[in-house]
Amino acid sequence: MKARTIRRHFRESFKSLGRNGWMTFASVSAVTVTLLLVGVFAIIMMNLNNTADSVEEDVEVKVLINIIEDEKEAKAAEDKLIKQIEKIPEVAEVRYSSKDQELDLLIEKLGDEFKLYEQSNPLRNALYVKAEDPLDTLTMSEKIREIENVHSVVDGEDTVENLFTFLETARNIGLVLILGLLFTVIFLISNTIRITIIARKDEIEIMKLVGATNWFVRIPFLLEGIWIGVIGSIIPMVLVSVAYTQLHTVLSSELKGQLLQLLDVTPLIWQVNGLILILGVFIGMWGSFMSVRKFLKA
Amino acid sequence: MISMKDVYKKYPNGVVAANGISVDIQQGEFVYVVGPSGAGKSTFIKMMYSEEKPTSGDVIINGKNIAKMKRNQIPQLRRELGVVFQDFKLLPKLNVFENVAFALEVIEEHPKVIKKRVMEVLDLVGLKHKMRMLPSELSGGEQQRISIARSIVNVPKIVIADEPTGNLDPDNSWEIMKIFEEINTRGTTVVMATHNREIVNTIRRRVITVEGGMIARDVDGGDYGYES
Numbered sequence: 001m002k003a004r005t006i007r008r009h010f011r012e013s014f015k016s017l018g019r020n021g022w023m024t025f026a027s028v029s030a031v032t033v034t035l036l037l038v039g040v041f042a043i044i045m046m047n048l049n050n051t052a053d054s055v056e057e058d059v060e061v062k063v064l065i066n067i068i069e070d071e072k073e074a075k076a077a078e079d080k081l082i083k084q085i086e087k088i089p090e091v092a093e094v095r096y097s098s099k100d101q102e103l104d105l106l107i108e109k110l111g112d113e114f115k116l117y118e119q120s121n122p123l124r125n126a127l128y129v130k131a132e133d134p135l136d137t138l139t140m141s142e143k144i145r146e147i148e149n150v151h152s153v154v155d156g157e158d159t160v161e162n163l164f165t166f167l168e169t170a171r172n173i174g175l176v177l178i179l180g181l182l183f184t185v186i187f188l189i190s191n192t193i194r195i196t197i198i199a200r201k202d203e204i205e206i207m208k209l210v211g212a213t214n215w216f217v218r219i220p221f222l223l224e225g226i227w228i229g230v231i232g233s234i235i236p237m238v239l240v241s242v243a244y245t246q247l248h249t250v251l252s253s254e255l256k257g258q259l260l261q262l263l264d265v266t267p268l269i270w271q272v273n274g275l276i277l278i279l280g281v282f283i284g285m286w287g288s289f290m291s292v293r294k295f296l297k298a
Numbered sequence: 299m300i301s302m303k304d305v306y307k308k309y310p311n312g313v314v315a316a317n318g319i320s321v322d323i324q325q326g327e328f329v330y331v332v333g334p335s336g337a338g339k340s341t342f343i344k345m346m347y348s349e350e351k352p353t354s355g356d357v358i359i360n361g362k363n364i365a366k367m368k369r370n371q372i373p374q375l376r377r378e379l380g381v382v383f384q385d386f387k388l389l390p391k392l393n394v395f396e397n398v399a400f401a402l403e404v405i406e407e408h409p410k411v412i413k414k415r416v417m418e419v420l421d422l423v424g425l426k427h428k429m430r431m432l433p434s435e436l437s438g439g440e441q442q443r444i445s446i447a448r449s450i451v452n453v454p455k456i457v458i459a460d461e462p463t464g465n466l467d468p469d470n471s472w473e474i475m476k477i478f479e480e481i482n483t484r485g486t487t488v489v490m491a492t493h494n495r496e497i498v499n500t501i502r503r504r505v506i507t508v509e510g511g512m513i514a515r516d517v518d519g520g521d522y523g524y525e526s
Contacts, residue, residue, distance in 0.1 A: 206388075209349075209376060211405065216404060
């Protein structure tokens with residue numbers, strides 16, 4: 001294909017957007033509305049997913065160590081215990097906390113009344129252990145329980161299991177919703193483009209009658225589909241960016257220290273805008289391709 | 299030039315539109331194809347530009363058997379033909395110049411050549427002064443003249459016309475016929491399906507009468523020959 005033919009296709013695709021004004025408007029509107037939905041949904045899902053990840057990250061088990069009177073023996077036993085725990089394949093991180101540190105934590109959490117125990121601290125030295133994969137937490141704590149000098153393991157078994165089940169369900173629902181939304185978007189946009197192309201089937205017929213090859217017919221329509229996708233992406237990209245930046249400014253200070261944390265504006269906005277643009281272009285092109293194909297076969 | 303041998307065409311609904319047609323049309327001939335509605339005229343014409351494929355038999359156009367042609371070879375065939383329709387088939391959103399130029403853009407002709415050729419044919423059909431108008435701003439006769447201009451802009455050896463005067467009043471029909479005669483005088487073969495008795499009986503040329511999917515009559519300088 002000659003360069004001037006390619007230029008012609010570009011020129012024609014732009015002109016055609018104008019010539020088919022209302023049809024272009026209908027297609028662009030469909031793309032705009034659906035991609036806006038996709039953008040909003042993507043932002044919600046990415047934030048929820050991030051929260052779920054950080055909740056999972058925070059899951060750790062507390063290992064209480066047997067009390068050994070002799071300080072040297074106790075130190076040796078604790079070092080050995082730490083090494084043994086670190087050897088467990090599921091373990092990611094082990095942090096030591098002496099009984100004094102534990103008491104400080106308790107006082108911080110529950111109040112100064114507990115300062116009474118500073119005279120005679122009844123607590124045990126402890127280890128905080130995190131799993132490489134949070135889902136392995138319970139398997140890991142089972143293995144730790146069997147090690148010598150472990151008094152007990154606090155892993156909140158039920159809570160952890162419930163939490164993981166909840167997060168898993170939430171993610172699955174999110175995934176199903178995203179897939180459903182994507183399907184709807186593809187269906188809606190390509191159908192709108194299809195209608196606009198059906199309205200122009202005479203054009204395709206005439207092109208073929210004067211000896212246009214299938215690609216000669218197809219390329220301007222594909223380009224037109226791409227432009228519709230690009231134009232339709234602009235409003236959703238701008239709206240989503242502005243709205244999220246505002247939301248982030250307003251809410252991020254409110255949410256400090258809370259479980260739910262908003263993702264930073266960048267790179268999130270770029271990722272979501274990229275998704276919107278790619279979806280718009282891809283669906284625009286695909287919708288055109290499929291619709292024109294039908295008439296080229298005829 | 300155009301040669302059909304034992305052409306048989308049966309549509310999926312069982313209608314037989316061509317039942318063993320054999321005919322030869324030489325370069326430079328002017329041929330009317332007449333016959334009652336449903337006789338197979340349109341199928342006969344459509345097979346010439348590969349809009350319909352025969353069920354069996356050969357259709358040879360410019361030395362190529364289009365009955366056995368692959369789909370991707372059809373565009374090349376159509377570039378060597380000019381086709382004119384009863385309903386003009388102009389692109390409504392392109393102006394006169396663009397409609398005619400379109401047939402040359404498809405074959406990736408140079409813009410300068412396109413401009414020169416389009417001007418020439420618009421001059422031939424007498425519509426140079428309306429080249430910036432849209433088809434909707436023209437009369438039926440003018441639209442058909444544009445359609446003819448488009449069909450000859452790539453200098454085809456054959457022009458095929460399917461009822462080109464079917465939608466036109468007598469005055470416009472005669473105008474159109476003058477253009478076809480002019481094209482034919484320049485050496486282009488013209489094959490025209492028509493219902494217009496007056497034209498066939500006045501401008502005497504070869505007349506092929508199709509009835510029941512067969513050639514019922516083939517007379518040089520013949521008349522319309524049947525009651526419609």
